[in-house]
Amino acid sequence: MSFHRPNLCQNENTSVFNVLHGLAQNRFVIFCRKFYYLRNIDIFLGRKISKMNNLIPFEGVSQKLIEDFPYEVIWFDETGQIVYANELFFKRLGYSKKDISNLSIFELNPTVTIEEWREHWHSVEKQGTINFKDTHKRKDGKLYEVEVYAQFFSNNGKSFISALVNEITESSFYRNLLGHTERLTNVGGWKLNLQDGSLIVTEEALKLFDTEDRDDLLPGNIVHRFKDSKQYQELLKGVMRKAKAFDEILETNDQPTRYIRSAGQAILKGDKIFKIIGAYQDVTDQQERQNALRLYKQILDNAEDLVYVYNREGELLHYSNSVARVLGFDKEELDDFNIFHLDQNITKEWWNEHMDEIAEKKVLRFEWMISRKDGTKFQADITANHIRFEGQDLNCAIIRDITERKKRESELFNAFEEIKSLKQLLEQENEYLQTEIKRNINFDNIICKSDSYAKVLEEVEKVAKTDTTVLITGESGTGKELLANSIHENSQRNKRPLIKVNMATLPNELIESELFGHKKGAFTGATADKVGKFTLADEGTIFLDEIGEMPLELQPKLLRVLQEGEFDALGSNKTTQVDVRIIAATNRNLEEMIKDGKFREDLFYRLNVFPIYNIPLRDRKEDIPLLAQYFLEKYASKAGKAFRKLSKKTIDKLMDYPFPGNIRELENLIERAVILEEGTTLFPGSWLPNSNGDVKTDDGLKTFEEIQKDHIIKVLKHTKGRVSGPNGAATILAMKDKTLFAKMKRLGIERQVNFK
Template sequence: MLQETLVKDWLVETLPYEVMWLDETGKLLYANEKFRNRLGYNKAELLKLSIFDINPTVTQESWAKHWATVKREQTYYFKGSHKSKSGKFYEVEVFTQFFSNNRNNIICAIVNDISHSSFYKSLMDSTQDIANVGGWKLNLQDGSIIATTEALKIFNAEDSEALTPANIIHQFKDPEKIKNLLRGVMRTSAAYDEVLETKGHPSKFIRAVAKPVLKGDKVYKIVGVYQDITERQLKENNLQLFKEVIDNVEDLIYVFNRKGELIHYSVSVMNQLGYSKKQLESITIFKLDPTITEKWWKEHFNEIVDKGLLRFEWLALKTDGTKFPVEISANHLRYNGEDYNCAVIRNVTERKKRDLKLYEALEEIKSLKERLEHENEYLQEEISDKINADNIVCKSEIYSKVLEQVHLVAPTDTTVLITGESGTGKELLASAIHTNSLGKNRALIKVNCATLPKELIESELFGHKKGAFTGAVTDKVGKFTLADGGTIFLDEIGEMPIDLQSKLLRVLQEGEFDELGGTRTIKVDVRVIAATNRKLEDMIKEGTFREDLYYRLNVFPIYNIPLRERKEDIPLLAQFFLEKFSSKAGKAFKRLSKKTVDALMAYNYPGNIRELENLIERAVIVENGTTLNTGSWMPTTSGPIKTAELLTFEEAQKQHIIEVLKRTDGKVSGVNGAAGILDMNAKTLFAKMKKLGIEKQTVFKS
């Protein structure tokens, strides 16, 4: 009997399976060595455990149901998970049998570790409908992950740890998106199938698929697939780009086969002809244009195939029955062994209207001859284009006195302060002074103090060393250094911050300054010309401008008179601007009509020369011909200027920037942004907007 018992024990211990016995409470009564070794416990330790220690997913309620099932069925087979002493989970298949011996009821369980084979079988089952590449499985019980070789190759990873949620999110350009996807599948069982782009050069497009594996209502593992679809995605992106291009052109684009069936079309076909998408799904050329016969289409198609390209004019038909003239370019395409007609159709209604107007204009030439001759008599009068070498247009006696001051001071190195209203051409006077100065062969450096952010003016004028402040990643040479031996023009000097004026005063008095972050004093020989449209005397009283700086700048003051006080120059200036903008716009304007000159002379120009220049530029754009006549571009008000209606320089700047922002729908930088229109650096414009208190709600409040 003893011998028989020993043989039975030996047989159980040497079985190629893990064996355990449990009682009705779930307590372990016996476990063979193979089972103990797999879990990592010794015999004494194991006999202190229960099924709830080995499989933490089992509850008292589920164990009671399981015991009843095995007792009823006598034998029972199922799959589950076991937890080792180290805390690792692994897949098992279990064959159980119910025994009753001397009123002692037990379950004998034969356990087989199937974690390895189970993963690949599960992977195949889960991914066969999407792609058998790059599989992975994440065990949420212990955080362990296993992955196929293909999955590691996709991410150039050496082991599966690189694919854990904490690591894999950093592989993608949008880590937040993959993080949210993984969080969703873990917490709410939300499976996903997304295309994501990786980091790196070149990047990859990865199809990421994952679905949860549930035990009851809890997710205890996730099975997923990664598939490299870069080549396919790039092709799709290119196709989408081409489609976007086609759909956004104004021209109508059709693709017909030999039978006349519509194969493809641009969105403009629906927009311009009035068809719905459903109507175009099965339409033919014969329904689009009932005037086309099958015989004509056959001959037309054969001609396209023979010549490759045909151009002709036609009348296109809308769904409401109206027609409009078009120009058609019909191209032969061959794809997959079939011939197609790709027709590009351009609406030429406006061109036809222009042609008709041109014909009517030619018919009226005789009636206009007398009028043109009359205007020529005026235009043939000698106009003294007294445009000096400094590109300043002038024939008025009053403005010649201003130019005399320019020529008097130019040869000296005296500091000059140019005052006057905005738009009077103060910068031109500064250029004229420099051009006639001893330093004319050196640079004229121009700085607009109003457009520079307060924080950057000092750096812009005097330069800085690398690391002098946040963002100073390299050395910067200041404008005074660049102007050494030449001239610096400080436009809108009244906008210079009060705390920086002392540094400017030092340059004027001593000819020296210190760079930001520098360790040595820099000596320069610079002629300073300043300009402003503000009353600096008032600013001195307000404490916003230094009195000593004002007297250093006001050594030789020049007041640039407004255009309304030198009206004799308006015809000359207008003709100058007409020739300038006609050349740039490719227009044929040669002269101004007498009526136009009279109208220009009658206006007071609160915006001075700049306003006149803008008027002529606008006129060149909207008018045509060789003689500029009056039109909608002319200002509607005249009479004496009202000082109360004038804006300050800052108010005018603010108003102009807001108008530009309205046209760009609030867009500041980038293509068609306000910065480009204003010819300013985007950062500079942002700073200027902040200074002037311009915000989106300011721009769009009305």
């Protein structure tokens, strides 16, 4: 080795063994002591203790003990020069062994002055061994925290300090704990060494300012991160020059802006400022809440209503500015007031009962006479709110002057009295008109003047007041759903919903889940619980349209609901009770289906308690002009056309047509006519059907539904009968699977047909 090795020999009862033995008394080098004995047991076993005073070869000791220490071993002379260091020292600090001659305590710790080193030397000489924590610097300038155990010893007539150094930067439990704490609280720390200008910052501090370069947090750079850079500059100058600590909340230049709490404090050695330690914390959320609270307080203080906050003793804890303005008191007076000063009519007994009632009911609203300072009074509406705050019952009272409102109420009362006498005169007229308008009121969009259909509506009106199950039959397009709506709206269940389910639009495998619900995992794809339509309709009405399409295997479950008012959801072992009125509708002959074994006879009789036959449009021809006019106005408005009426020829043509598609077909015809024709009066045209039901066209096309049926069959042939999936007919037709299934049923297209 190129550096000087002190001659280790017995001198003043000190040897290498004695030095290391002394250092081993320190708690953190107990391991070193054991390591020494284990590594050199052959030496100790071959010698007697009395021989330990003999000269121990330096090469053997350094090779077996010092060089293998898991800590830095450094020897200093009285000038602070490093005279020896082990391998770990060079490895950790980045120096080479040839640098030893130029290394001293002042390179290792640039903050140490000559005077401080002298004091340290004498302290170690006097005490023998001392332990402390410090910051050392590597060759590349990086700083790290260390724990040092220093011992004074003499060798060959010369004195040295032997230091065992343990790095604690990364391994310290407390540093890790601090790092976790910083992340939890959004706090970042920093330390500025004024001796060498070095800055240590934590990872969280870098994250707070979205940077990886610690130089961005140097005083000259960090100040520009804040809107008021001069203010922060003065704070930093104060702590660095005068040791004036600070703790301020500053607004950043970020978008959106943030609020950073910055604190700094000086570390002194004697009267000299040695270091500055500080912290940053993101307090944006807290600051924004405080800003919001200040805003709310400002709104409260400037409200026109009077706002008081009393405690149970009646002390006035807070009041809005309007209290002083409206009542005429000075704020100095109000600050000493209680409820009994403001209203001398209130007794302590009444106030205690009032507070008890507020605590129980949480909110009270009543009217009261409020007295001003000058003795005048005004009538007020008071809303008293209970607030539990810091263990106290508080009464937050909001008081509104209702003098003008009471005046208007008096005027209205007089006006009502004047018209009250007219009410009796109108009652007779109302009674006469009631019969005429009743149909419109009770049946909403059902338009009719024919006697034949009036009988149907009479049946609806009679059964609506009961909870009887209703079965509505009739051809497709006659408006069975409108009758179901009318029954519900005129029943005692009209405050609850009318739930509608069209059996024809649901695939068979989903009908049970749709009606009765299911539990998560009941079948493939049931990823969550589903509430069924019967549950949604509880205490209301459910309308089962196209009841003839209900699968035979599900009909017993519906029968159970009709008989017992209960069902089990799919995958559930719990029975659900419901109170539901059922209205069913169909355009099929259920009695024929019973004969064919496709519909249960017992279910039919349970549904057919009150049958209503919805007559076709051809049996109520008097209603065709009314309905046609209604649809004309409806679609003319939508299309932005000027149609106002139908010509007599048009009405005659419509009256001659049998309308196999009923009201739905009439509506479609009028909508088509509005699109094709122009003017204010709708005249006959190519849109009108022939008397046999075929639509008049120049090219002899079929009816619209027949065209739809042919086209769907054509597409199904193309997909070889596939309905669903990316290559299915529903995708090609830009329709949902359920909608296509329903349309196929309505048009009589069977999936069993060979489309290949």
